[in-house]
Amino acid sequence: MTGPDLLLIHPPAARAAAPPLGTAVLLSHLRRGGATAEAIDANLEAHLYLLDGDRLSVAAGLAPATALQRAMKSVPESLSFLRSPDAGRAFPRYVAAARHLNRALSAHRGASGRERWTLGDYIHADLSEYSPRDLSLAASGRAGTVFSGYFRDALLPRVDRMRPRGVAISVNYRHQVLPAFELAGLLRRRLPGVPVYGGGGMFTSWRSSLHGMERSFLPFDRVGFGPGERALLVAAGSASTGGGYFEDGEAVEFLPDFGFAQLREYLSPEPVLPVTATRGCYWRRCRFCPEAVAPIHPYRATDPETFPTLLRELSDRYGVRRFHLTDNAIPVATLRSMADAASELRGFSWHGFARFERELLEPGFASSLAAAGCSMLQLGLESGSQPLLDRMGKGTRVADASAILSNLSRAGIVAYVYVMLGAPGETESDAERTRSFLSEHAGEIGFLNLSILNMPRDAFWPGIAEGGARREGGFNDEDEPLGLYRRVPARDGWGRPHARRFLQKRILGDPAIRAIAARTPPWFGDSHAFFFRNTVMHRETGGKANVTGESGGVAAGGGAPHSRTNTLPGVPPP
Numbered sequence: 001m002t003g004p005d006l007l008l009i010h011p012p013a014a015r016a017a018a019p020p021l022g023t024a025v026l027l028s029h030l031r032r033g034g035a036t037a038e039a040i041d042a043n044l045e046a047h048l049y050l051l052d053g054d055r056l057s058v059a060a061g062l063a064p065a066t067a068l069q070r071a072m073k074s075v076p077e078s079l080s081f082l083r084s085p086d087a088g089r090a091f092p093r094y095v096a097a098a099r100h101l102n103r104a105l106s107a108h109r110g111a112s113g114r115e116r117w118t119l120g121d122y123i124h125a126d127l128s129e130y131s132p133r134d135l136s137l138a139a140s141g142r143a144g145t146v147f148s149g150y151f152r153d154a155l156l157p158r159v160d161r162m163r164p165r166g167v168a169i170s171v172n173y174r175h176q177v178l179p180a181f182e183l184a185g186l187l188r189r190r191l192p193g194v195p196v197y198g199g200g201g202m203f204t205s206w207r208s209s210l211h212g213m214e215r216s217f218l219p220f221d222r223v224g225f226g227p228g229e230r231a232l233l234v235a236a237g238s239a240s241t242g243g244g245y246f247e248d249g250e251a252v253e254f255l256p257d258f259g260f261a262q263l264r265e266y267l268s269p270e271p272v273l274p275v276t277a278t279r280g281c282y283w284r285r286c287r288f289c290p291e292a293v294a295p296i297h298p299y300r301a302t303d304p305e306t307f308p309t310l311l312r313e314l315s316d317r318y319g320v321r322r323f324h325l326t327d328n329a330i331p332v333a334t335l336r337s338m339a340d341a342a343s344e345l346r347g348f349s350w351h352g353f354a355r356f357e358r359e360l361l362e363p364g365f366a367s368s369l370a371a372a373g374c375s376m377l378q379l380g381l382e383s384g385s386q387p388l389l390d391r392m393g394k395g396t397r398v399a400d401a402s403a404i405l406s407n408l409s410r411a412g413i414v415a416y417v418y419v420m421l422g423a424p425g426e427t428e429s430d431a432e433r434t435r436s437f438l439s440e441h442a443g444e445i446g447f448l449n450l451s452i453l454n455m456p457r458d459a460f461w462p463g464i465a466e467g468g469a470r471r472e473g474g475f476n477d478e479d480e481p482l483g484l485y486r487r488v489p490a491r492d493g494w495g496r497p498h499a500r501r502f503l504q505k506r507i508l509g510d511p512a513i514r515a516i517a518a519r520t521p522p523w524f525g526d527s528h529a530f531f532f533r534n535t536v537m538h539r540e541t542g543g544k545a546n547v548t549g550e551s552g553g554v555a556a557g558g559g560a561p562h563s564r565t566n567t568l569p570g571v572p573p574p
């Protein structure tokens, strides 16, 4: 019996709140192109496998702390509660369940005890995902991760039984890198002769670095940059494994195939389907943004007129009425089309990133979006200082942002606002303007993401020398030639440490702002926030402040670089 032409794998570690869109669109494209393809969400599977009671007990050792014991005992109940609609109606109980699960995950610390896995990220203190040497250690099996047991005892035997003719691993977040390299190495040793392909946003971000390196540390037969649709379809139909890199951004798929996903198994009060109307970003001028500096996708958009119908089709097929639009920025034409399709979208709820575009100044537009199911808009304010926004290339007016927040609030659309400090040239008075904007608009902001800017390595910023440099508290370029960020030098007595302190003391010291941060769902952030929109409307708060860390998460399949999720929790997500 022959297996599929291609098996797609979404490796750990990422949030397990919804099925991966990148995998779903690739699967759809391959099947629509006539290939036989299958997909596995190894990220969700790893969560469920490693949250098993017996495995947790072994990982926790003989004398686990009382809090860990309690957390491990409550895993079945916490999992079941987090997956029930009740979780979206009881924030304190939701937070308690998430805390238990997160603490239970902490039992898995790896062979050296120096790995840290949470519901939002994964860090190996001894290995860097930006170091070819460390990646080679993971790929060769000389170093493992907390996922080794799952790979060896569950995933590999399953892949073996499927007998695929090729395997493609998609790596879109930095927390997936080390496990993906380990998995690729295991697959090559277990299935010699079966080509293993690598692709996704992380590889695309490394494009220029990889071209200048020798490739022996890569456990992949080929690595793809940009959208993988066409290249993987060619690979699925060819016996030749070739070698090196491939890049073909012409074909992009917008219709996902979630047939591989057990939608009720995800850690979410109700199933949510990710979908996107665009790849890349239509604005692409923000100087701090990887999507502008080194785009992961060439910009492509589906027909705005047909987008509501796509949602309707997905709802009919999968019985889901909640959607996450993962666009970097939903174009105004798509928003208009959604607003015009209110009757077709009746009973739906959707949210996603939008820019503070002037069209949102029309109160009627905000109301019609709400009537069409828009429950939450994620908006990158970045700063409350107009001169700084202008230097960033953000293209928004602080006064417009102010009026738009009022419109959205009146229309019943929750605003999830993204702010970052530490941009080059920022001064304390810029930061103070940001604080004062947030404080003045606290009544109109539902949720907040506060972070410290990470500057893309290839970014051009006036007054900042080009080229890489030692990162704050990290390795240098020689150790980490695959590093994505560069140092932002302090100027006039203001730099990242000052910005960090300002964020903690002045911004989070403001009770109104702290209350917003406190009601932002821990670990799951924008993946779950819209479930609590009614809580926001009634201004109830609870839990600890949520500050997500450093900007610059890498996501593909439309994941927003300004979503800043799954990033290192540097300040206290990603």
Ligand code: SF4
Residues within 6 Å of the ligand: 281, 282, 283, 284, 285, 286, 289, 290, 291, 292, 328, 329, 355, 380, 560, 561, 562
């Ligand atoms: S920050 Fe957002 S709007 Fe700006 S270039 Fe990046 S994706 Fe586009």
